[in-house]
Amino acid sequence: MKKLINAVGDVVPDTLRGMAAAHPSLRVDVENRIVLRASGPTSGKVGLVSGGGSGHEPLHAGFVGFGMLDAACPGEVFTSPVPDQMIEATKAVDGGAGVLHIVKNYTGDVLNFEMAAELCADEGARVLSVLVDDDVAVRDSTYTAGRRGTGATVFVEKMAGALAEQGAPLEAVAAMARTVDDRSRSFGVAFSAGTVPAAGKPTFDLGPAEIELGIGIHGEPGRSRERFREARELVRLAMDALNTDLPFSGDVLVMVNGMGATPLMELYVAYGEVDAYLREKGATATRCLVGNYVTSLDMAGFSITTCLLDAELTSLWDHPVETPGLRWGR
Amino acid sequence: MKKLINAVGDVVPDTLRGMAAAHPSLRVDVENRIVLRASGPTSGKVGLVSGGGSGHEPLHAGFVGFGMLDAACPGEVFTSPVPDQMIEATKAVDGGAGVLHIVKNYTGDVLNFEMAAELCADEGARVLSVLVDDDVAVRDSTYTAGRRGTGATVFVEKMAGALAEQGAPLEAVAAMARTVDDRSRSFGVAFSAGTVPAAGKPTFDLGPAEIELGIGIHGEPGRSRERFREARELVRLAMDALNTDLPFSGDVLVMVNGMGATPLMELYVAYGEVDAYLREKGATATRCLVGNYVTSLDMAGFSITTCLLDAELTSLWDHPVETPGLRWGR
Numbered sequence: 001m002k003k004l005i006n007a008v009g010d011v012v013p014d015t016l017r018g019m020a021a022a023h024p025s026l027r028v029d030v031e032n033r034i035v036l037r038a039s040g041p042t043s044g045k046v047g048l049v050s051g052g053g054s055g056h057e058p059l060h061a062g063f064v065g066f067g068m069l070d071a072a073c074p075g076e077v078f079t080s081p082v083p084d085q086m087i088e089a090t091k092a093v094d095g096g097a098g099v100l101h102i103v104k105n106y107t108g109d110v111l112n113f114e115m116a117a118e119l120c121a122d123e124g125a126r127v128l129s130v131l132v133d134d135d136v137a138v139r140d141s142t143y144t145a146g147r148r149g150t151g152a153t154v155f156v157e158k159m160a161g162a163l164a165e166q167g168a169p170l171e172a173v174a175a176m177a178r179t180v181d182d183r184s185r186s187f188g189v190a191f192s193a194g195t196v197p198a199a200g201k202p203t204f205d206l207g208p209a210e211i212e213l214g215i216g217i218h219g220e221p222g223r224s225r226e227r228f229r230e231a232r233e234l235v236r237l238a239m240d241a242l243n244t245d246l247p248f249s250g251d252v253l254v255m256v257n258g259m260g261a262t263p264l265m266e267l268y269v270a271y272g273e274v275d276a277y278l279r280e281k282g283a284t285a286t287r288c289l290v291g292n293y294v295t296s297l298d299m300a301g302f303s304i305t306t307c308l309l310d311a312e313l314t315s316l317w318d319h320p321v322e323t324p325g326l327r328w329g330r
Numbered sequence: 331m332k333k334l335i336n337a338v339g340d341v342v343p344d345t346l347r348g349m350a351a352a353h354p355s356l357r358v359d360v361e362n363r364i365v366l367r368a369s370g371p372t373s374g375k376v377g378l379v380s381g382g383g384s385g386h387e388p389l390h391a392g393f394v395g396f397g398m399l400d401a402a403c404p405g406e407v408f409t410s411p412v413p414d415q416m417i418e419a420t421k422a423v424d425g426g427a428g429v430l431h432i433v434k435n436y437t438g439d440v441l442n443f444e445m446a447a448e449l450c451a452d453e454g455a456r457v458l459s460v461l462v463d464d465d466v467a468v469r470d471s472t473y474t475a476g477r478r479g480t481g482a483t484v485f486v487e488k489m490a491g492a493l494a495e496q497g498a499p500l501e502a503v504a505a506m507a508r509t510v511d512d513r514s515r516s517f518g519v520a521f522s523a524g525t526v527p528a529a530g531k532p533t534f535d536l537g538p539a540e541i542e543l544g545i546g547i548h549g550e551p552g553r554s555r556e557r558f559r560e561a562r563e564l565v566r567l568a569m570d571a572l573n574t575d576l577p578f579s580g581d582v583l584v585m586v587n588g589m590g591a592t593p594l595m596e597l598y599v600a601y602g603e604v605d606a607y608l609r610e611k612g613a614t615a616t617r618c619l620v621g622n623y624v625t626s627l628d629m630a631g632f633s634i635t636t637c638l639l640d641a642e643l644t645s646l647w648d649h650p651v652e653t654p655g656l657r658w659g660r
Binding site for chain 1: 560
C-alpha cells in the first residue's frame with residue numbers, strides 16, 4: 001500500500017491539520033473532529049451541518065463556507081462520525097434560526113445523527129434532518145436500508161445552503177433540501193477498488209477487463225460485474241439507469257464525478273457523452289460540475305449525478321459560494 | 331487498460347468536446363484544437379497563450395478565462411502542439427497590446443512555439459515568450475535540455491494573467507512571468523506510472539514498495555528510485571530538494587499537486603507536512619493550492635511547487651480569476 005500518509009491511525013487528524021493550514025476560512029477542531037466556518041455562526045441564519053465517514057474528500061469538510069455548510073463532522077475513513085461531534089457542531093453553528101442536519105443514508109450516519117438531533121432538541125435547539133438517498137443502483141446495500149446517499153449530497157448542501165444564506169426559515173430550508181434530493185439521482189461505475197488505509201488492501205477485486213456497475217462510494221457491490229467498454233457505452237448504461245428511475249426532461253444539473261483516481265481528462269470525455277445523451281432525450285444540461293467531488297479514496301471510476309432543475313433551483317445553484325471545494329461568483 | 335475514453339485516437343477531441351459542453355465561458359475549436367475565452371480578445375489587454383501536450387488537465391485549457399490565459403493549445407497526449415495551433419491562437423487573442431507565449435521547457439514545445447512566434451512576428455504581431463523551467467529534480471531529461479517546466483506554469487499563468495488583466499504592457503507582463511518562474515521551484519514523487527492511451531500500458535514500472543523521486547510529468551526518470559516512506563519523510567525529501575536550490579524565506583506560495591490518481595485526503599496530509607517544514611525554516615505558507623492542477627494522466631504521486639512571494643506577487647495571486655480550473659473573488 002503506497003499512500004501519502006503517516007501512521008494509519010493518524011489519517012483523519014493529519015488530513016484535518018492539512019485543511020486547517022491550507023484554509024484560513026475554516027476553523028478546524030482537530031481533536032474533536034469538527035470543521036466550522038472561521039467567521040463563526042451567522043446570526044439569524046439557519047445553520048447547516050453535515051458529516052460522514054472520511055475518504056470522500058472534498059465532501060464534506062471541503063464544502064464548509066459561505067453559501068454551503070456551516071459545519072462538517074468527519075468520521076474515521078468510511079465510518080460514521082459520532083453523536084458528540086454532531087452535537088458540538090450543532091451548538092457551534094446555531095445562529096438562533098435553527099439547524100439542519102444533512103445526512104447521507106447509511107445506517108450508522110442515520111442513527112448517530114438521530115441521536116444527536118434528539119439530544120440537541122432536549123437542550124432546546126431546533127433541529128431538522130434531511131436524508132439524502134439518490135443512488136439508484138440498489139435498494140439496500142451493505143451499509144444501508146434503502147438507497148445510498150452519494151453525489152446528490154453536493155447538490156443538497158449547495159442549494160439548501162444558498163436558501164439558508166438568503167435568510168429562509170428552517171422549515172423552508174429543510175423542504176428545499178428534500179426537493180433537491182427528490183429530483184436527484186446517481187449511478188456509479190468502478191474500474192478498480194480503493195484501499196482503506198487500516199485494511200491495507202483493496203476493498204474488492206476486479207479483473208483486468210472487468211467493471212462494477214452501480215458501485216457504492218464505500219466499494220459496496222452494485223448491480224453487476226460486466227466487461228469493460230468505451231466511455232460512450234458506460235455513460236449510456238449509467239444514464240439509462242438514471243432515466244429509468246426518473247425520466248430526464250427540461251434543464252438538468254449534471255455532476256460527472258471522479259472516484260479519486262480517474263483523471264480529469266477522462267471525466268471530460270464522459271461529460272461530452274452525458275451532454276449528448278441528454279440532448280437525445282430532449283433535455284439540456286444547463287449546469288454542471290466535472291471533477292472530484294465525492295471520492296472513494298483511490299478508487300478508479302466515475303459516477304453521474306443529475307438533478308432536474310426549475311427556475312428556483314437554478315437560481316439557488318447560481319447563488320455565490322465560497323468553500324475550499326466549490327466557489328464562484330461572490 | 332481501463333480508461334474512460336472512446337477510441338484511443340479520439341481522446342483529445344473528445345476531451346475538448348466535453349470541455350466545450352461543460353464550460354460556456356470557453357470557445358473551443360475542436361478541429362483545430364484551440365481553446366479560447368468565449369468573450370473574444372480583450373481590446374488593449376496583452377493576450378496570454380500557452381499550450382502543451384494533453385494529459386495534464388486542468389493545465390492548460392482549464393486555465394483559460396478572466397485573470398489567466400486567453401488561449402490554450404492542447405497537443406496529443408504528452409506531445410507538443412504544432413505551430414499552426416499557436417499561430418491561430420495568437421491571432422485570435424491579440425487585442426492590440428501584443429501576445430505573451432508561456433512555454434514549458436520541453437524541446438518540442440520550445441521549437442514549435444519559437445517557430446510560431448517568428449511567423450507571427452513576420453506578419454506584424456508583437457510576441458514575447460517566457461520559458462517555464464522550475465523542476466529542480468534533473469538538469470536535462472528525456473524531453474528537455476535544461477530543467478523541465480512543471481507546476482510553476484500555474485503560478486506564471488495566474489500572476490502574469492493578473493498583471494495583463496490590470497492593463498500592464500507586454501514587456502512588463504513578460505518580465506513578471508520571468509520573475510515568477512525565477513522564484514518558483516518544483517519537485518515530484520511518483521508512486522505508480524500513468525498509462526498513455528496510445529501505448530496501452532504504464533510508462534514505467536515500480537515495485538510494490540518503490541517510488542521515483544524527482545519524477546517528470548511525462549513519467550521521465552527523476553533522481554533515484556527509493557523505498558516507499560511515510561508522508562512526513564517524502565515531503566521532507568521534496569522540500570529539502572527545493573530548499574537546497576532556492577532557500578525558503580518569508581512568504582511562500584505552495585502548491586501540493588496530485589498527479590491524477592492521488593486522493594485529495596492524502597494531498598491535505600502532505601500539505602500539513604509542507605506547512606510544518608516551512609515553519610521550521612522560518613518561512614510561512616501564506617497562499618496555497620491543494621489538489622490536481624498539473625496531472626500526468628493516472629499517475630499516482632504528488633509534486634510540490636513553491637514560489638517566494640513579495641507584496642506584488644501576493645497581490646497578483648489574489649487578483650480575481652475565473653477559469654474552469656481556478657476561480658475566486660470576482
